[in-house]
Amino acid sequence: MGTQPKCGAPTKTGGSCRRLAMVGTSRCQLHQGEWSAYGVAKRKADEAKKKLKQRRKK
Numbered sequence: 001m002g003t004q005p006k007c008g009a010p011t012k013t014g015g016s017c018r019r020l021a022m023v024g025t026s027r028c029q030l031h032q033g034e035w036s037a038y039g040v041a042k043r044k045a046d047e048a049k050k051k052l053k054q055r056r057k058k
């Protein structure tokens with residue numbers, strides 16, 4: 001508790017989801033699982049960035 005990341009998934013209204021992400025996932029209960037096209041695209045971009053950061057750290 002305390003450091004749970006926020007979902008942050010883009011919404012159809014142009015904003016980003018403010019729900020807290022579920023434990024063990026990077027998305028809230030509304031956006032986890034079968035993600036819509038925009039969610040998948042953003043996830044791929046985020047994962048690519050994370051990989052770059054992890055490689056740079058080590």
Ligand SMILES: [Zn+2]
Pocket residue numbers: 007008009017018019027028029030031
């Ligand atoms: Zn969400």
